[in-house]
Amino acid sequence: MLQVLQAEFADVTISKLRFLEAEGLVTPARTASGYRKFSAADIERLRYVLTAQRDQYLPLKVIKEHLGAMDRGLRPTPGGRPAAPAAVEPAGLPVAEDFGADRTELKLTREELRVAAGISVELLEQLESHQLVVARGNHYDGDAILVAKAAAEFGRYGVEPRHLRPFRTAADREVGLIEQVAGPRRDDKTQELAALAVRLHAALVRSRLSR
Amino acid sequence: MLQVLQAEFADVTISKLRFLEAEGLVTPARTASGYRKFSAADIERLRYVLTAQRDQYLPLKVIKEHLGAMDRGLRPTPGGRPAAPAAVEPAGLPVAEDFGADRTELKLTREELRVAAGISVELLEQLESHQLVVARGNHYDGDAILVAKAAAEFGRYGVEPRHLRPFRTAADREVGLIEQVAGPRRDDKTQELAALAVRLHAALVRSRLSR
């Protein structure tokens, strides 16, 4: 069992396997007396974990997400078996909706958002009425915090939410463009285009300002 | 400077930049009195570092190796995006660091701009006809390079300059707002508001995209 993997990955230890189990990356069956019993599938899974870690430098948290996605029937690794060249390989995600688990995956209540952004109830109301921040279901994502903070800062210059509506409109138009180009699926391409859009925008604002 | 990057990467701080310099990932020039002075090339480099870190989870050590490789004229660009590796900048061109000029103070001829951005004559013509890049007198500033590069990248996704007009419009509107608030003088306040505008914009695009 253990030696099988050790043959391939020099640095796998029992303690590491235990650790990976504790982290929820594998769940080997147990014998009646509690010993771990690794099935062939478990070994395959571990192989995936170890190569992803070694060849793509992925953090376990991310690997776990990928495994989860694969379990839910989504497509497996992009390169299939990377195996040999440790050189340079795209990160590649197994799933569409992968979006960094950070900001977008955050779910905040209205009050949490308000406190996190350090804004007043009134300001939040105004932001919502102009759709600068919008709830999904009854939660807000982390980007809403950034929006709210920026709006608050604008507020200190006397700029009110209603003056910011054009930002919303512009953003919507850009999202439209991005979706038209990248399709409705959220993937790397979408991400890249979004980054690009923001970069273009920043450069334009600066260049027009300096004339 | 810092603001520019902060617009794109919410979590970049001065201390982080100092840290990255200490690790040898960037080596900004210094003013006579020792202040860091980031050239356009430095910023491009940082952009690479930050996206590699965020989107591909690469450890700094690995990113540093990649940068080193790129400096030596190789391109191990892992499907990620170095955008414009130093190699692409033709030698002899007055790109920012040569004159220690700030990007906006840079003065490029039309041809210099074209080569620095690595775009075709046709594309540049189109960009001008849609006023995405505009000459001041008969020179272009460094931001024009960034705009042109972004447009070129969009081009690779089939997005043509005319599709980018709304960006120009949005930028103009924002500049209008900024000038209305900060006055026509270009000062710190203007800069701050511009950074803010770009930040708000970035957050909005991201948040609307993730719904």
Next chain:
DNA sequence: TTGCGGCCTCAACCGCCGGTCGAGGGTTGA
């Protein structure tokens, strides 16, 4: 049945990575 190696759990600990903080001090511009 005793002994001994190997597995178990759980908590404590560890080293490295990627920064942040703060003290002490210079620079800049109003």
Next chain:
DNA sequence: TCAACCCTCGACCGGCGGTTGAGGCCGCAA
């Protein structure tokens, strides 16, 4: 002159990815 930056340098920090060790159960051979 003063506030608001910026600088350096060293201490500190939290999280990640494990390792170690104490205390205990299992299984097999002598």
